[in-house]
Amino acid sequence: MNIYVILKRTFDTEEKIQIENGEIVEDGAEFIINPYDEYAIEEAIQIRDEHGGEVTLVTVGDEEAEKQLRTGLAMGADKAVLIEDEDVEDGDQFSTQAILAAYLQDKDADIILGGNVAVDGGSGQVGPRLAEQLGFNHVTSIVKIDIADGKATIEKDVEGDQQIVEVSLPVVVTAQQGLNEPRYPSLPGIMKAKKKPLETLDLDDLDLDEDDVEGKTKTVDRYLPPEKEAGKILEGELDDQVKELVSLLKNEAKVI
């Protein structure tokens, strides 16, 4: 099996967000592999271990993302590719789609796995966009996958319900929580990862011009939500607190 995982370097979910001049402040922040992409890496490794083949990690970003790729290699992926996109103006999901497709179009992938959504941008667009451009099928929010005879049988989360889907390969799938329990990189895994191939490419290597991948949307502002004021902690006998709460919800907040 020729298996690819598309992943993204994101802010650690523990991080508080700060904004200066409409830009997210990255100084001093911890970065991680997007949590949903970790499920994708784990599943890719399991599919390879069952069916044979090779797992290649691909990310679009800056040189800092090498660290996340090394972590994925330490988990057990075979090789990694970093496509640098610093020159792309106003990059958006279209830009990522176009760059990944340019890289993957001649790779003969059987399956491409990614996260259901990135915890920073939160659009969930890249997987289905990429599938469309490559002419692959796609299934999003998967919680189980079995591959046999050129087909994948997949359980997909549909807002809490489960849909069982059969789809022919090649396919792009995006991982939802519950798919698996991602492994931690082992010490031998970390040592091995240092020697695994990690290729760095730029747009020229993919025969792309900056204009080809310029974003089709533009962020014009970023801001933090207003701080919530401390609320009212009720006091007194429990029965009275409960009565007061219901009354407040009904008459003051008017939400019931």
Added chain:
Amino acid sequence: MSKKVLVIGEVRDGAFRNVSFEAIAAAKEISADGEIVGVVLGENVSGLANEMIHYGADKVLTVESDKLADYTPEGYSQALQTVIEQEDPEGIILGHTAIGKDVSPKIAARIGSGLVSDAVGIEAAGEEVIFTRPIYSGKAFEKVVVKDGIVFATIRPNNIPALEKDESRSGDVQSVDVDIKDLNTIIKDVVRNTTSGVDLSEASVIVAGGRGLKSEENFDILQELADVLGAAVGASRGACDAEYCDYALQIGQTGKVVTPDLYIAVGISGAIQHVAGMSNSKIIVAINKDPEAEIFQIADYGIVGDLFDIVPKLTEEFKKVLV
């Protein structure tokens, strides 16, 4: 300038999801006094078309096929491509639902357009349409414009109010024939887990439990409260990790991001990842025995105490008031 905007209506269990009507309201903002064209896909759905007109659509196109009985990206994208080519719209709006978020990037890639996902606000500013959307799961927000392609967006349920229903409104309903090719994706089965029928993403009231619930069985007391309120039940990551409930219920930065009118957090400490997923709820109630719990920092109302005493009392009190 007035624009023609397509709104894809989503039918579930024989009725439109409310977000379809919210999408019409969003389309109004884009179209100015242009035309809003509703689109309904499925099997035996034509009878519903007029309802989109009652909520503000000017015309509705229906595409009926047994191949559209269940959602598949291929089936829907073929049908929508035909409609888009026929209508040549300047805007498209869908709900940010399981279907909307699955099909819209595929369509956007196919027609070479930008797409704004998961918008919670929309405003027209001259020729531009500015969407507001959460980033970092609601820890921050961004304003986005589409600068290339049509004004294409999915909107989060429960954020953009639908227009008032007006049954006197009338408009054309036309069927569109689409010869849908054989599908590579086959739906074998659907397993329903959502027993109460209230979907988290669209719920106006959510009752969520955390580790404080202590067991899977204890989630029953939340369900009883939820039933009285017509609410959906959610959970923190801690409760899901402890296997008290399914991950499908998880609210947070990994999990679902929700914006109900009322969020009742029961036995939830208020970790930053959980708060990211629910802090934009209109009113937040926290019930926790630890007065120092972080959840009280963002709650509008709080009760400090044992949830096993409080929740059943609350259920009884709501019963009295809501009957």
